[in-house]
Amino acid sequence: MQNITVNYAAGAADLALDLFGRAIADEELAAAAGALDGAALSVSVRKGRELFVEITHPLIVRQERGFRRDANGELYIWNHYFEKRHDAAPGVGLRSFKIQVEGARRLGVKRIELWAAGDLNDRSYNGYLTWAIFGFDAPLTLRERQELSVDPQLAGVQTVNDLFQRGGRKWWQDYGTARRMRFDLADDSSMMQQFRTYLKGKGLSKE
Numbered sequence: 264m265q266n267i268t269v270n271y272a273a274g275a276a277d278l279a280l281d282l283f284g285r286a287i288a289d290e291e292l293a294a295a296a297g298a299l300d301g302a303a304l305s306v307s308v309r310k311g312r313e314l315f316v317e318i319t320h321p322l323i324v325r326q327e328r329g330f331r332r333d334a335n336g337e338l339y340i341w342n343h344y345f346e347k348r349h350d351a352a353p354g355v356g357l358r359s360f361k362i363q364v365e366g367a368r369r370l371g372v373k374r375i376e377l378w379a380a381g382d383l384n385d386r387s388y389n390g391y392l393t394w395a396i397f398g399f400d401a402p403l404t405l406r407e408r409q410e411l412s413v414d415p416q417l418a419g420v421q422t423v424n425d426l427f428q429r430g431g432r433k434w435w436q437d438y439g440t441a442r443r444m445r446f447d448l449a450d451d452s453s454m455m456q457q458f459r460t461y462l463k464g465k466g467l468s469k470e
Contacts, residue, residue, distance in 0.1 A: 264290045265300045272307040278314050282330055282338065283370060294366025295340065296328040297359040322351040340367055342377035360397055361467065364458065368448050375446040382440045391439050398457035399444035400424035424453050
């Protein structure tokens, strides 16, 4: 990564050392947060145990990431917020997430979680669709599974990721709703597989 600046508030460097188990370079933290070249990161401590990262960049209105460990000690990232500038070229969010996936995996992060906001009637947010396209997963509700059961191709799906794997993107675009979602960073997860397929379709895969 190029031209990255990172500023740690009081106590944040100590928390980073505790979370990651070693001193990490600014570029490592920036990549795992999905920062673009030229970004400035402000790192602080939130609620005692979250390493909170605010990212400033000319193409982005607001980008916030939190590094945490769960009750089992697994390291994960909570993607608090992402909004690109309205005049930014398409693909900024995808580029940021691709950087984040690669950087997070290098740091040993197990998963990324977030609240995917919006629905067809709430055009102010499109996270429910965009994150699902990238591969994020969540359980479908009973009502959703019942509605899908009338379609032989989609009957029996249990999760958003499964729905997309079976060609249900249009259904989710029309009927999906906001919810907590997760992205498993394991190499063989269905989420990673879907994301790699999407990148390949965009001509961004290394394969």
